[in-house]
Amino acid sequence: MPPTESATLDRPTGAGQPGSATPAPTPHRRRRRARLFLRYVLLSVGAVVILFPLYMAVVNSLLAPSQIAHQPPPFFPFNPQWGSYRKAWTEGDLGIYLRNSAIQTSVIVAGQLATSILAAYAFAFLDFPFKRTLFIVFLATLMIPFEVTIATNLATVSSLGWFNTFAGLTIPFLATGFGTFLLRQAFLQIPRDLREAAQLDGYGNMRFLWFVALPLVRPALAALGVFSFLGAWNQYLWPLLVTGNDNSVRTVQIGLKQLLNTQLDQINVSLAGTVIAVIPLLIILVVFQKQLVRSLTSGAVK
Amino acid sequence: MSTDVRPGIGKIGAGVARVNFAGVSKAFDGTLAVDDLSLEVHDGELLVLLGPSGCGKTTALRMVAGLEDPTGGTVSIGTTVVNDVEPKDRDVAMVFQSYALYPHMTLRKNIEFPLRQQRVPAEERARRADEAAATLGLGDLLDRKPGQLSGGQRQRVALARAIVRDPKVFLMDEPLSNLDATLRIQTRADIVSLQRRLGTTTIYVTHDQVEAMTMGHRIAVMKDGMLQQVAAPQDLYERPANTFVASFLGSPGMNLLPATVVDGALEVDGVGIVLRGAPLRIADGPVTVGVRPESASLTATGIAASVTLVEQLGAETHVICTLVDGTRVVVRQGRKAVRPDLGEAVAIELDPDYLHFFDAATGDRLADDR
Numbered sequence: 001m002p003p004t005e006s007a008t009l010d011r012p013t014g015a016g017q018p019g020s021a022t023p024a025p026t027p028h029r030r031r032r033r034a035r036l037f038l039r040y041v042l043l044s045v046g047a048v049v050i051l052f053p054l055y056m057a058v059v060n061s062l063l064a065p066s067q068i069a070h071q072p073p074p075f076f077p078f079n080p081q082w083g084s085y086r087k088a089w090t091e092g093d094l095g096i097y098l099r100n101s102a103i104q105t106s107v108i109v110a111g112q113l114a115t116s117i118l119a120a121y122a123f124a125f126l127d128f129p130f131k132r133t134l135f136i137v138f139l140a141t142l143m144i145p146f147e148v149t150i151a152t153n154l155a156t157v158s159s160l161g162w163f164n165t166f167a168g169l170t171i172p173f174l175a176t177g178f179g180t181f182l183l184r185q186a187f188l189q190i191p192r193d194l195r196e197a198a199q200l201d202g203y204g205n206m207r208f209l210w211f212v213a214l215p216l217v218r219p220a221l222a223a224l225g226v227f228s229f230l231g232a233w234n235q236y237l238w239p240l241l242v243t244g245n246d247n248s249v250r251t252v253q254i255g256l257k258q259l260l261n262t263q264l265d266q267i268n269v270s271l272a273g274t275v276i277a278v279i280p281l282l283i284i285l286v287v288f289q290k291q292l293v294r295s296l297t298s299g300a301v302k
Numbered sequence: 303m304s305t306d307v308r309p310g311i312g313k314i315g316a317g318v319a320r321v322n323f324a325g326v327s328k329a330f331d332g333t334l335a336v337d338d339l340s341l342e343v344h345d346g347e348l349l350v351l352l353g354p355s356g357c358g359k360t361t362a363l364r365m366v367a368g369l370e371d372p373t374g375g376t377v378s379i380g381t382t383v384v385n386d387v388e389p390k391d392r393d394v395a396m397v398f399q400s401y402a403l404y405p406h407m408t409l410r411k412n413i414e415f416p417l418r419q420q421r422v423p424a425e426e427r428a429r430r431a432d433e434a435a436a437t438l439g440l441g442d443l444l445d446r447k448p449g450q451l452s453g454g455q456r457q458r459v460a461l462a463r464a465i466v467r468d469p470k471v472f473l474m475d476e477p478l479s480n481l482d483a484t485l486r487i488q489t490r491a492d493i494v495s496l497q498r499r500l501g502t503t504t505i506y507v508t509h510d511q512v513e514a515m516t517m518g519h520r521i522a523v524m525k526d527g528m529l530q531q532v533a534a535p536q537d538l539y540e541r542p543a544n545t546f547v548a549s550f551l552g553s554p555g556m557n558l559l560p561a562t563v564v565d566g567a568l569e570v571d572g573v574g575i576v577l578r579g580a581p582l583r584i585a586d587g588p589v590t591v592g593v594r595p596e597s598a599s600l601t602a603t604g605i606a607a608s609v610t611l612v613e614q615l616g617a618e619t620h621v622i623c624t625l626v627d628g629t630r631v632v633v634r635q636g637r638k639a640v641r642p643d644l645g646e647a648v649a650i651e652l653d654p655d656y657l658h659f660f661d662a663a664t665g666d667r668l669a670d671d672r
Contacts, residue, residue, distance in 0.1 A: 093511035191400060191402065193398045193399075193400045194402050194404065196367075196369050196396075196398075196402070197396065197398060197402040198415075199369070199389050199390065200367060200368075200369075200389050200390065200392075200394065200395065200396050200418050201390065201415060201416035201422065201467070202390035202392075202416070202419040203419055207419070211415075212404055212406075215406045216405065216406055
């Protein structure tokens with residue numbers, strides 16, 4: 001830990017420096033300003049490239065079908081057709097699909113957080129036989145693409161009678177090697193002295209985890225939460241395979257595909273559905289943006 | 303700091319809070335970190351475990367805390383053998399070198415943390431935290447977080463968290479080593495006065511002999527896992543049990559010169575040393591003579607040497623000389639002494655009243671009271 005007192009003492013107070021308010025820009029400062037300007041330009045271009053498709057989706061969802069085919073396509077909906085959203089919601093049964101996705105995603109996120117926290121804590125703080133070997137096995141699961149295990153998973157799920165149930169949708173995803181790895185690394189940043197101090201004060205593992213370890217790895221928890229939310233919400237292949245034709249447990253991504261199939265001539269309606277399905281993701285990103293950035297940069301700052 | 307003695311201290315009866323090591327050993331992967339340590343820390347005493355890094359002093363401390371299990375022997379606190387007692391049930395509080403403060407909690411939460419686990423009611427928790435904070439002069443900082451504090455303040459929070467529990471024993475693991483020199487001297491005095499006031503048995507680990515000399519009721523010197531000597535600071539300084547203790551204590555440490563005893567007379571580097579009183583009661587043969595830098599002086603006649611370094615410290619000067627056989631001897635001079643030049647040929651005189659004799663082979667102190 002750097003001694004903070006010297007840092008505060010060395011800092012100039014700012015008082016007693018008359019005339020320092022608006023100095024003439026030096027060549028050095030001008031160059032720095034130019035570099036900053038260039039950086040903003042690049043970032044703006046990047047933002048436009050990334051946001052443009054999303055913007056066009058919103059625009060097109062508000063156009064009448066006849067306008068979409070128009071060349072060049074209009075970049076602003078001067079006569080927004082809000083009806084496409086109502087149509088997507090009612091004809092596409094988006095309410096039910098969104099509810100299903102919400103259930104599926106919350107169960108997966110909660111499950112992944114719970115199992116990752118407990119496994120990562122064990123790997124970071126406890127001693128047990130074959131700890132290293134087991135951890136390597138955990139890491140190895142990261143190398144196996146989901147598609148490789150899809151056939152066996154499908155066989156297991158259907159043999160358990162979980163076809164077309166939330167259990168089938170969620171249980172195969174409740175544990176994650178990635179999450180365990182991410183949180184273990186975060187836990188390892190916690191000084192061992194803290195664990196021992198708490199131990200002397202009578203805090204067992206669970207209470208230390210709750211009162212000390214988890215608050216200290218909040219950014220990593222948020223990052224893992226957002227990652228697993230994105231992963232679960234955007235799942236397509238697995239929900240398609242384990243759900244039947246009725247919409248009792250089908251998720252919104254499947255619903256969108258069905259909407260596109262049934263409304264071939266009304267692309268604005270299926271785009272409206274897509275926009276609706278993206279909204280929860282945007283909310284999550286906005287809420288957790290700060291924590292997410294902190295987690296991704298935490299190693300560099302500390 | 304207030305000067306009141308905290309109520310509750312009286313609950314520790316005489317002899318109840320002593321700590322005893324009986325033949326304690328600790329091996330890590332076959333290497334002995336602590337080797338057959340037997341030591342009694344008296345009730346209310348501040349005992350300093352002193353030694354170079356890797357000497358096993360921290361391991362010994364951690365065995366009292368229960369953070370390490372002894373490989374052999376027994377550790378007792380009071381009359382209870384605690385080898386199989388959980389750390390939390392030992393009623394000890396530890397102050398870590400890193401302070402081990404919880405960065406996400408305010409100082410109040412940090413200080414109250416041990417009490418929360420003991421299910422102390424919130425009101426009493428707050429009162430005791432206030433009290434501990436006031437004792438350490440942290441009263442107006444309680445709503446801050448550790449990151450907003452200086453090193454010295456963090457150190458005091460760690461102490462407050464230890465005293466708030468009113469434990470039987472304090473364990474301190476190099477608590478001052480992360481502070482700058484000025485703050486270290488200040489905090490050193492604070493810890494001593496706090497310990498004397500509370501009267502809590504304290505084991506204090508350090509590698510800094512000045513800290514040990516100034517703080518401890520007694521000092522236990524360790525080397526390579528083995529206890530070298532336990533004694534009050536002045537005794538340790540005046541009668542070191544072996545050459546290691548002699549050279550480790552004092553700054554700089556004791557000079558050790560190869561010498562020979564012939565018929566009760568002493569010869570260093572071929573020069574006879576005039577001894578007062580009776581001849582030496584040491585068998586003829588080689589011996590190691592120890593002399594503190596303040597008991598050596600530069601004179602016209604004596605052991606021939608040349609000056610290799612002159613360190614001026616303001617109030618005193620250390621003249622580092624090399625004898626003909628290459629032995630280094632440090633001479634401490636007062637302010638008024640004439641400082642020699644580098645490379646100058648000088649002669650060193652040893653004060654015959656302050657000589658120490660050690661076995662040339664084992665380094666153990668030889669009995670000859672002078």
